[in-house]
């Protein structure tokens with residue numbers, strides 16, 4: 001049976017809202033899931049998300065336009081976006097940025113040659129009281145320090161190595 005795309009989209013959104021929770025803070029992760037799976041965020045998707053999270057669709061449209069990266073797709077397998085807005089800036093954003101560049105050997109706006117990571121800036125992620133904040137794809141990290149940067153990247157590297165190992169095992 002062919003399920004109409006809108007029905008499938010609605011079911012997916014309900015699943016993601018259940019997964020991330022029915023709070024406003026789930027908006028970004030849900031939008032990213034929609035973007036990842038459907039390559040775009042349609043007006044219909046915004047309406048369904050608005051209903052489920054009880055947020056006005058106009059507000060959602062504003063967030064989608066603001067975070068234009070949601071439409072661009074990921075550059076690296078994991079795209080790291082560090083908040084550049086004022087609260088995070090005052091809480092040590094620059095040290096975190098330098099550590100990210102050192103760990104990955106790239107500058108902001110670039111991807112690692114193996115395609116695993118890319119680095120970019122983000123505008124306020126809504127975690128201003130817990131800065132510096134960053135996103136790795138849909139995962140949010142708060143109160144990030146240079147030491148934590150090392151651990152975060154090591155964890156994602158490990159995650160990728162395990163996935164690769166499983167793929168090799170399965171073939």
Ligand code: FES
Nearest residue numbers: 083088125127128
């Ligand atoms: S200023 Fe960084 S999360 Fe708001």
